[in-house]
Amino acid sequence: MSSAPPLVAASDLSPGVSLVTACMNRNGNLIRAISSWLAHPQVSEIVIVDWSSGVPVANDLARAGISDPRIRIARAYDETRWILSYAFNIGFRLARFDQVLKCDADIVLDTGYFDKNRLEQGRFIAGKWRNAGAGQQFVNGVFHLHTSDLMRVNGFNEYITTYGWDDDDLYDRLVQDGVTRQDVAPATVSHLDHEDVARLNDRGVERQNAWTDLDDKTMFKIRTNRFIATIMPRWKTGLPMRPYDRSPAQDGTLTLRRGKGTVHEVPAHIAARARQLAAYELVSW
Numbered sequence: 558m559s560s561a562p563p564l565v566a567a568s569d570l571s572p573g574v575s576l577v578t579a580c581m582n583r584n585g586n587l588i589r590a591i592s593s594w595l596a597h598p599q600v601s602e603i604v605i606v607d608w609s610s611g612v613p614v615a616n617d618l619a620r621a622g623i624s625d626p627r628i629r630i631a632r633a634y635d636e637t638r639w640i641l642s643y644a645f646n647i648g649f650r651l652a653r654f655d656q657v658l659k660c661d662a663d664i665v666l667d668t669g670y671f672d673k674n675r676l677e678q679g680r681f682i683a684g685k686w687r688n689a690g691a692g693q694q695f696v697n698g699v700f701h702l703h704t705s706d707l708m709r710v711n712g713f714n715e716y717i718t719t720y721g722w723d724d725d726d727l728y729d730r731l732v733q734d735g736v737t738r739q740d741v742a743p744a745t746v747s748h749l750d751h752e753d754v755a756r757l758n759d760r761g762v763e764r765q766n767a768w769t770d771l772d773d774k775t776m777f778k779i780r781t782n783r784f785i786a787t788i789m790p791r792w793k794t795g796l797p798m799r800p801y802d803r804s805p806a807q808d809g810t811l812t813l814r815r816g817k818g819t820v821h822e823v824p825a826h827i828a829a830r831a832r833q834l835a836a837y838e839l840v841s842w
Contacts (some may be wrong), residue, residue: 570652570653570654570655570704570705571601571653571654571655572654572655573599573601573602573654573655573656574599574600574601574602574654574656574657574658574701575601575602575604575652575653575654575656575657575658575704576594576600576602576603576604576657576658576659576660577604577606577645577648577649577651577652577657577658577659577660578603578604578605578606578648578659578660578661578662578664579605579606579607579608579641579644579645579647579648579661579662580605580606580607580608580610580614580661580662581607581608581609581610581636581639581644582610582611582612583610583662583663584610584612584614584617584618584662585617586662586663586749587605587614587617587618587662587663588617588618588621588623589663589665589749590660590662590663590664590665590749591603591618591623591628592623593665593666593667594660594666595623595625595627596666596668597666597670597671599671600627600658601627601653601654602627602628602629602652602653602654603625603627603628603629604629604631604648604651604652605628605629605630605631605648606631606632606633606644606645606647606648607630607631607632607633607810608633608636608639608640608644609632609633609634609635609636609637613632613810614630614632615630615632615808615809615810618630628809629651629809629811630809630810630811631647631648631651631803631810631811631812631813632810632811632812632813633647633801633813633814634812634813634814635814635815640718640719641713641717641720641723642712642713642714642715642717642718642723643715643718643798643799645659645712645713646712646713646715646798646799647801647813649704649707649712649713650712650798651811652704654704655703655704655705656676656701656702656703656704657701657702657703657704657707658699658700658701659698659699659700659701660699660746661698661699661748663748663749664696664698664699664746664747664748664749665746665747665748665749666745666746667744667745667746667747669742669745670742670745670746673742673745674701674741674742674745676701676702676703678703679735679736679737680702680736680737680738680739681700681701681702681703681706681728681731681736681737681738681739682700682701682702682739682740682741683697683699683700683701683724683728683738683739683740683741684696684697684698684699684700684740684741684746685697685740685741696741696746696747696748697724697725698723698724699741699746700724700727700728701741702731702736706731706734706736708794709734709794710727710730710731710734710792710793710794711792711793711794711795711796711798712727712798713726713727714726714727714730714786714792715792715796715798715799715821716785716786716789716792716821716822716823717782717785717786718823719778719781719782720775720778720779720782721775721778721779721780721781721782721783722779722780722782722783722786723782725783726782726783726786726792730791730792730793768836771835771836771839774839776839777835777836777839780834780835780838780839781831781832781834781835782831783835784830784831784834784835785823785827785828785831788827788830788831789823789827796821797818797819797821799815799818799820800815800816800817800818800819800820801813801814801815801816802814802815802816
């Protein structure tokens with residue numbers, strides 16, 4: 558087995574768009590959304606990171622009769638919980654084209670997406686929850702940018718391993734690096750409705766207390782990660798992403814498992830302080 562590659566050199570990228578997605582047990586949403594991606598000839602490839610889904614993504618795509626040479630699947634084994642930053646950074650490392658369009662597995666692209674969202678040099682396009690319609694706040698995580706810009710800021714911040722603030726942290730670092738943010742054109746991306754179970758905790762009443770009540774609030778998770786990103790050193794090029802060993806693709810699917818090497822993690826005392834600060838903030842509100 559060999560280690561998952563770093564982000565490729567800009568000189569090795571071909572002109573085109575790598576649509577990168579990742580999911581864990583959201584195969585139904587992916588099947589509903591992927592036809593809207595495949596409908597665009599501008600999409601050169603679709604990189605799907607299957608994050609240890611109970612039923613492999615490849616199996617469900619096959620059952621649904623979805624097949625296209627642009628689809629590439631990498632399945633990460635032995636992952637017990639969803640970690641967006643790790644999963645998508647794998648997808649970014651596998652991208653082969655000079656633009657990346659990041660979509661969650663429940664994002665639908667309108668037929669006019671590429672006509673209404675022209676990516677210029679020095680810019681990136683991103684969803685904004687404040688501009689989204691009712692129930693569409695999750696389009697905040699959609700972004701389209703030059704792969705070279707994504708390389709320069711080193712992808713998602715791997716200090717963030719729970720829900721929230723991952724996309725805003727990336728957008729902040731892009732802007733600080735001199736890339737101008739452009740809002741995605743209205744109505745060109747939409748979010749599929751589904752139960753938000755991945756963001757909630759399932760506890761019995763006897764285990765509830767003030768901290769668990771906070772843990773069940775998405776805003777608490779978001780603000781905790783914002784403090785983590787603020788306290789920890791800046792995530793930047795030169796900090797290696799979590800290593801993964803890969804086996805040759807079988808039936809079109811690349812196999813990935815966590816490898817050995819440098820891993821950047823948040824010390825427990827900083828994570829605790831971030832939670833405390835987020836709690837103070839929410840209580841003051």
